[in-house]
Amino acid sequence: MTRGLAGTVLLAAIVSGCGRSSPAAAAASNRAVDTLPPAVRDAALLGREAFVLVDRAADYQGSHRGRPPSSLRQMGIDSLAPLFVRRIAVVSDSSLVTVAFRQPRGRRVAACEANPRVLEEASLNGGRFRLVCTTASGAVAQYEVPAP
DSSP states (O other): OOHHHHHHHHHHHHHHHTTOOOHHHHHHHHHHHHTSOHHHHHHHHHHHHHHHHHHHHHHHHHHTTTOOOSSTGGGTOOSBOSSEEEEEEEETTEEEEEEEESSOTTOSEEEEEEOTHHHHHHHHTTTEEEEEEEETTSOEEEEEEEOO
């Protein structure tokens, strides 16, 4: 095998494994979230969804000459999911994502917001990032949660 072909095969093997977690890793991550206090657990669920949406919005912006998405539909995402209501807004040429529970009854946290800063923060902070959230009582609080 030539050196160029070997490098290509190695690169393909590395790339094919990127972004995928094993079912065991996903289950361990879910168990870790389940052991958190109720308010932090709610914020972590909302934060995971917000993190994924911010990541997709950053990807969209990168492939559209720096223009952020003005709607979730542009990114091919529905605003309603079985558990969440998702919204996106453009603030200063950056995406601001809001994720809320569809059924907030019994939840300690009702909604959380995230912007592209969470991507950098998670990469620099061992996979953890901060979110600004609205609690069920209407107060604003900040939570540090694990990235998905």
